Amino acid sequence: MSPNLIVGYIVPFNLVSIKKITRRLLFGAGNRLGKTIVQQAHSIGAPVFAWTPNHLSQMQLMRVYGVDGQITDRLNVLQEMNREQPSRFNWAIIQSLISQFI
Numbered sequence: 001m002s003p004n005l006i007v008g009y010i011v012p013f014n015l016v017s018i019k020k021i022t023r024r025l026l027f028g029a030g031n032r033l034g035k036t037i038v039q040q041a042h043s044i045g046a047p048v049f050a051w052t053p054n055h056l057s058q059m060q061l062m063r064v065y066g067v068d069g070q071i072t073d074r075l076n077v078l079q080e081m082n083r084e085q086p087s088r089f090n091w092a093i094i095q096s097l098i099s100q101f102i
Contacts, residue, residue: 035065035093042066056081060089061096 028037033050041048047068053059054074062070063086072078 033062033065033067038065038067057092057095061092064089064092 028048028050033048038048049069049071050058050062050067051071052073053062053070054072054077056077059070059072059078059081063081070078
């Protein structure tokens with residue numbers, strides 16, 4: 001393997017402990033990512049990329065959570081959303097909580 005090759009994991013966060021993955025690139029399904037998981041990954045030096053938020057509200061939520069990047073099929077929507085300040089998307093957290101109970 002090339003020493004310049006960056007290796008990452010696609011992680012089902014509800015099945016794997018963050019502590020077992022040391023300083024690797026993490027890709028997580030957007031609907032399973034939470035702010036706590038992102039913070040835990042960052043605390044061990046691992047960047048987190050959300051995969052695959054395709055709805056604006058999901059993209060906004062991932063931005064509020066502080067992910068390092070997003071992999072999406074709708075790049076134009078992501079680029080437009082990234083022009084806005086993240087503080088405008090705090091409502092996305094409330095929307096996400098409500099949708100879990102509906």
